[in-house]
Amino acid sequence: MSRPNPRHVAFDAIRAVSAEDAYANIVLPRLLAVTGLDSRDAALATELTYGTLRNLGTIEQVLEAAAGRSLDSLQADLVDALCLGAYQLLYTRVPTHAAVSTTVNLVKAAVSPRVSGLTNAVLRKVAARDLAAWLDRLSTGDRIGDLALRHAHPKWIVEEFDAVLGPDETAAALEADNVAPPVHLCAKPGRIDRDDLAGKTGGTPGRWSPYAVYLPGGDPGKFKAVATGRASVQDEGSQLVATALANVPMDGPDASWVDLCAGPGGKTALLGALAAQRGASVDAVEIAPHRAELVAKAAKGLPVTVHTGDGRDFGPRGTADRVLVDAPCSGLGALRRRPEARWRKRRSDIDDLSRLQRELLEAAIGLVRPGGTVAYVTCSPARAETAEVVTGVLKAGGVELLEAQSITRTVPDSDRDGFVQLWPQRHGTDAMFLALLRRLS
Known part of the structure; x- marks a missing residue:
């Protein structure tokens, strides 16, 4: 043979x-x-x-x-x-x-x-x-085109990164996309301590998230803590943005949390673990049935109720205390995780997604009570999916922008005009975007 x-x-x-x-x-x-x-x-x-x-x-x-x-x-x-x-x-x-x-x-x-x-x-x-x-032979002298050639990205994606980072850092961001990311684990609070998880897996505690552990390599599923649901595989940036929502100080009740776009369930499970420690509960909404099943599996044993449906129609209005909108996006912030993804995406995808993102954020603002908090999250730095969506909602009134202090005061170079923007080349995370909003009335 x-x-x-x-x-x-x-x-x-x-x-x-x-x-x-x-x-x-x-x-x-x-x-x-x-x-x-x-x-x-x-x-x-x-x-x-x-x-x-x-x-x-x-x-x-x-x-x-x-x-x-x-x-x-x-x-x-x-x-x-x-x-x-x-x-x-x-x-x-x-x-x-x-x-x-x-x-x-x-x-x-x-x-x-x-x-x-x-x-x-x-x-x-x-x-x-x-x-x-x-590369020298194929170079044209066009800065963006040559960056696309040298770092193997479509030109339009280079333009999106360059519009946010500027010419001094764009190349570093593209280069970081071409390095396979390490495995990050999340120690679910109340189920396992981060340092205990690091000891059991041979990993090291993360730099930013109090729940993150970096693995040196190998299959994370082989560890008992992961197999039994006490820990999960989750990028540290995802941990940070979910935790930031939970960390916002609020007056009044704090028992009803909602994740409007829950699949596949990583952020839901972390929110559920945090909610369990505070006597709160999480309603997790996912439009795709197979992804809703993944959410239920990820949040098993936690105070999480999974609903299969469209987050834009979930209610009743004005009743939630904290709402996460982990909006469907282009995924430009996680290109290092799927090598083929960059060649499949088109700029037109962002145009279609930005309308949905705006509708979901507006639904979340309607769902949260006055004084409650909404976290708008994407795994993309593209302006049309991030700052432009949030700025449009802010202009409409009724909400104010909050500083994500748990991130901006501990993670250097993460502030982006009042929002949070994480980057692989700066922070070792996916390029996660976060805006925290409080409903005024």
């Missing part, structure tokens, strides 16, 4: 993403389980898959220059194989002869022997220059 080939596994994963719109973080583990690759080969297959998908736009520009033709003129499975081979040549230490010969053999077996000669010729041309030389 032949030994499983990590490059074939990577190719199959890339094909699934390309042809079937699959998610790499779902399809690759399945392939690894089926093929039974040992740990070393599994690591190689993972690097090749994620690296190729993450750098796809830049790799395709190099390949078109090397081939002297548009990649649209080639069959799709051949393009995927060429991208896999070019990634090895440009971004890894795999020797040229190995990268070329293994890709040619892959094409013969998985695409067609008839195009193996073309594969060899194109990859030989790619190998004639290293990455730096290719």
Whole structure:
């Protein structure tokens, strides 16, 4: 029986993403389980898959220059194989002869022997220059376009980051997107202490969240605290914005909390654990039934009631004390977690989402009582999904902007004109945005 080939596994994963719109973080583990690759080969297959998908736009520009033709003129499975081979040549230490010969053999077996000669010729041309030389050759002198090329992001995403960060920091943010993030755990308050969780997992306490633990690597599901629900996998930035809502001082009752966009349930579970310590309860609203099931699982044993429905229609009005709007968004703040995501998104997605985000925030303001607090959260720094949504609501009146003191006073460089903006390159978190609002009347 032949030994499983990590490059074939990577190719199959890339094909699934390309042809079937699959998610790499779902399809690759399945392939690894089926093929039974040992740990070393599994690591190689993972690097090749994620690296190729993450750098796809830049790799395709190099390949078109090397081939002297548009990649649209080639069959799709051949393009995927060429991208896999070019990634090895440009971004890894795999020797040229190995990268070329293994890709040619892959094409013969998985695409067609008839195009193996073309594969060899194109990859030989790619190998004639290293990455730096290719980037110099393809550079146009346009600052945004060259940043997009060098850091493998669509140009429009670079523009969105640049509009918020400015030219001095945009490159660092793009570079941070290309580094695989560490695993963050959340020690659910009242269920396990953070330092105890760090000791049991071999992790280290987080810098910002009182519940965060950083893992050095490996499968977090193997730890008993995670398997039993006392801890969960959750980015530290998500922990911070959920905790910020719970930490806002308020006058009057504080027993009814609502999460209007609860799926998949990470923030809901943290809010539920905090609510349990204060004698409060959480109503979690999720429009998608399968995601509502995930919320129920994440919040099992906590004072959380899950409702399947549209957060824009949840009521009754003026009764909630604290409301979280973790709004559906473009996810530009978490591009480092899904390598293929950046190439699937379009600027038009933001236009559609911003209308929904505004409607959800308005619904939350109607739901909360006078004196109550609303947290508006997105995992995106894009202006149309963040400051513009909140500013529009503030202009309409009836609410005031609050400082998220639990974040801005402890996490440096997190204030953004009265809002909170976290960044991977500054804080090691996803690029989470938070605005805290108090209803006045």
